[in-house]
Amino acid sequence: MTYCVAMCLDEGLVFASDSRTNAGIDHIATFRKLFTFGVPGERLIVLQSAGNLATSQSVVNLLKQRLGDTAQANLHSVPTLYEATALVAATVREVVARDAAPLAGNTDLSCSFLVGGQIAGGPPELYSIYPQGNFIQATEDTPFLQLGESKYGKPILDRNLEFTTSLAEGLRCALVSFDSTIRSNLSVGMPLDLLVYHRDSLIVPAGYRVTEEDAYYASIRKQWSAGLHELLAQLPAPPPEYNI
Amino acid sequence: MTYCVAMCLDEGLVFASDSRTNAGIDHIATFRKLFTFGVPGERLIVLQSAGNLATSQSVVNLLKQRLGDTAQANLHSVPTLYEATALVAATVREVVARDAAPLAGNTDLSCSFLVGGQIAGGPPELYSIYPQGNFIQATEDTPFLQLGESKYGKPILDRNLEFTTSLAEGLRCALVSFDSTIRSNLSVGMPLDLLVYHRDSLIVPAGYRVTEEDAYYASIRKQWSAGLHELLAQLPAPPPEYNI
Numbered sequence: 001m002t003y004c005v006a007m008c009l010d011e012g013l014v015f016a017s018d019s020r021t022n023a024g025i026d027h028i029a030t031f032r033k034l035f036t037f038g039v040p041g042e043r044l045i046v047l048q049s050a051g052n053l054a055t056s057q058s059v060v061n062l063l064k065q066r067l068g069d070t071a072q073a074n075l076h077s078v079p080t081l082y083e084a085t086a087l088v089a090a091t092v093r094e095v096v097a098r099d100a101a102p103l104a105g106n107t108d109l110s111c112s113f114l115v116g117g118q119i120a121g122g123p124p125e126l127y128s129i130y131p132q133g134n135f136i137q138a139t140e141d142t143p144f145l146q147l148g149e150s151k152y153g154k155p156i157l158d159r160n161l162e163f164t165t166s167l168a169e170g171l172r173c174a175l176v177s178f179d180s181t182i183r184s185n186l187s188v189g190m191p192l193d194l195l196v197y198h199r200d201s202l203i204v205p206a207g208y209r210v211t212e213e214d215a216y217y218a219s220i221r222k223q224w225s226a227g228l229h230e231l232l233a234q235l236p237a238p239p240p241e242y243n244i
Numbered sequence: 245m246t247y248c249v250a251m252c253l254d255e256g257l258v259f260a261s262d263s264r265t266n267a268g269i270d271h272i273a274t275f276r277k278l279f280t281f282g283v284p285g286e287r288l289i290v291l292q293s294a295g296n297l298a299t300s301q302s303v304v305n306l307l308k309q310r311l312g313d314t315a316q317a318n319l320h321s322v323p324t325l326y327e328a329t330a331l332v333a334a335t336v337r338e339v340v341a342r343d344a345a346p347l348a349g350n351t352d353l354s355c356s357f358l359v360g361g362q363i364a365g366g367p368p369e370l371y372s373i374y375p376q377g378n379f380i381q382a383t384e385d386t387p388f389l390q391l392g393e394s395k396y397g398k399p400i401l402d403r404n405l406e407f408t409t410s411l412a413e414g415l416r417c418a419l420v421s422f423d424s425t426i427r428s429n430l431s432v433g434m435p436l437d438l439l440v441y442h443r444d445s446l447i448v449p450a451g452y453r454v455t456e457e458d459a460y461y462a463s464i465r466k467q468w469s470a471g472l473h474e475l476l477a478q479l480p481a482p483p484p485e486y487n488i
Contacts (some may be wrong), residue, residue, distance in 0.1 A: 024432065088313070105254075139410075149395075151395035151428070151429075152395050152396070152398060152399050154396060154426060154428045155396050155397075155425075155428050156462040156472070158427050158428050159424075159469060159472060159473075160472065160473060167488055168481055168482060168488045169476060169477070170481055171486065171488060172476055172479045172482070174478060176476070178398035180403075181399075183399060183402050183403065184395070184398045184402050185395075194486065195487075196486065196487045196488055205487050207487075208485055208486055208487060216482060216483050217466070219480060220479055220480070223475075223478075223479055223480070224475065224479065225403060227471075227475040227478070228400070228403055228404065228475070229403075229404060231468065231472070232404055232413060232416055232417060233390070233413070234418070234467075234471070235348060235416045235420075235464055235467060235468065236460070236463060236464070236467070238415055238460060239460050242438065242440065242460065243439075243450075243451075244411055244412045244415060244440055244450055
């Protein structure tokens with residue numbers, strides 16, 4: 001399984017992905033699920049993937065391979081992030097069609113992508129491509145999108161994330177959301193890949209990999225856990241009708 | 245859908261259930277999912293249900309109807325909570341067999357139950373019956389069990405609940421777990437049915453229904469929400485390598 005979250009906020013974009021893949025519980029591996037395309041000063045396009053690893057890797061490989069091919073649209077030539085998302089979706093369709101019957105039988109080849117970034121002339125945008133190939137866009141009302149094991153880490157986002165939330169607070173929210181998910185679900189695991197993009201900077205950030213040893217993530221986890229304990233302990237005692 | 249949680253703690257048992265049922269998003273109704281059997285001074289048996297409403301209602305009705313029938317085992321006569329759970333599971337099988345083909349076709353008739361309580365001579369116990377009819381028991385290592393939409397509300401339980409947690413803190417934990425679930429998932433809704441049982445009291449508590457207007461639940465929700473906001477804001481700022 002997988003957990004990815006991306007946010008499209010007033011100040012810019014935040015992306016966070018785990019890196020665990022599994023085919024059954026005894027076939028676990030680490031694969032990066034966050035991929036960066038871009039031209040400094042002109043565009044940044046970030047992809048996050050979930051679902052069938054063979055399909056998502058093929059999609060990313062084909063998108064990379066075609067960057068130099070000016071005969072067809074590619075992620076360095078499409079004029080808008082909407083077109084970039086449509087191109088990723090078309091590539092998913094192409095790979096699934098290629099890898100389907102007769103060899104694949106009933107294997108589920110589907111995968112999902114989050115596509116976010118900014119292309120000069122447009123605002124930062126964020127899209128989610130469904131396994132069916134159609135896609136939706138994050139808005140000011142719903143500034144975050146998730147992939148995979150999204151339920152454990154959703155309450156903290158639902159409660160705290162708004163379009164006007166700062167990038168730093170968005171990032172902390174994402175780290176807490178991942179901590180909650182990783183504690184409750186074995187199929188989501190470290191390390192995490194993070195990327196923060198400041199609106200209109202049009203740089204292509206290297207991103208940052210958070211390992212088990214990361215001191216900041218460890219401090220966030222510890223402080224959050226201790227704070228929750230304290231918060232629970234401070235809640236008022238139930239009245240008599242609760243029979244405590 | 246449904247969300248139920250039950251805890252088997254050192255001090256006793258805590259049960260909490262939502263009351264929303266839905267068949268599609270435009271067919272929503274309120275049905276109690278927490279049922280109490282018992283003989284004061286001798287036994288308490290609490291059932292919580294999820295899944296097909298026709299099946300779970302039939303199971304509870306049959307179990308009630310048979311309480312007076314001394315010719316066969318019933319929930320007032322079985323000697324242990326283990327036997328009570330086996331009886332509930334057998335009744336699920338009986339109802340599904342009765343209601344299955346030819347009329348039901350592909351309809352999913354399955355349902356799940358949590359069964360908890362205490363019978364004089366034994367300790368408080370808690371079991372979870374799978375839709376397949378087999379069942380597991382809560383232990384000191386894993387003192388809580390959930391049914392239905394369990395993921396949103398699981399992190400707070402995973403983080404804070406231990407066998408030695410007090411009933412009052414367990415109850416607060418359950419209320420926070422429900423608040424997180426209800427905020428993130430429309431298929432789980434108010435009112436909530438709560439029941440707290442003190443170890444060895446062998447009383448049959450009336451339980452308590454938490455409505456939208458409940459002042460204590462409102463204060464818990466408000467304080468928790470504000471506390472989380474504050475906790476997030478107090479987390480340290482990310483170091484430079486995080487690119488904030």
